Amino acid sequence: MLEKQQYDIQVLVETTYIREQSEPDDNRYVFAYTITITNTGTVPAQLLSRHWIITDANNKVQEVRGEGVVGEQPRLAPGDSFRYTSAAMIETPVGCMQGNYQMIADDGVEFDAEIPVFNLSTPHTLH
Numbered sequence: 001m002l003e004k005q006q007y008d009i010q011v012l013v014e015t016t017y018i019r020e021q022s023e024p025d026d027n028r029y030v031f032a033y034t035i036t037i038t039n040t041g042t043v044p045a046q047l048l049s050r051h052w053i054i055t056d057a058n059n060k061v062q063e064v065r066g067e068g069v070v071g072e073q074p075r076l077a078p079g080d081s082f083r084y085t086s087a088a089m090i091e092t093p094v095g096c097m098q099g100n101y102q103m104i105a106d107d108g109v110e111f112d113a114e115i116p117v118f119n120l121s122t123p124h125t126l127h
Helices: none
Strands: 009-017 029-039 045-056 061-067 081-090 094-105 110-121
Touching: 009 094, 009 110, 029 094, 029 110, 045 081, 045 110
Parallel strands: none
Antiparallel strands: 009 029, 029 081, 045 061, 045 094, 094 110
């Protein structure tokens, strides 16, 4: 039987193109992303900071680092989830995001929770 990971954070992402805030003629494409962070490990952990890598179709890369998410540093007991929505702007109708959250467990161990790569695309762009 496999032992459950002590430090394990699951990250799920949903994206939406925000047509009202986008200006395709000005190379401005805005996307909302809703993230659900779940502690699937066995030790409570707190999200300290984030690191994003945002890449558009022209390979223009934006890196974003900061404390917490949406002004919060949620602490997740095993089985707890935290959900938030934020947004990103890129210059092309298609791009992608990935990154990680820097976490600290209640026992003092610091670890990264990976945010798997996900696509940003306007409707009918990717099939």
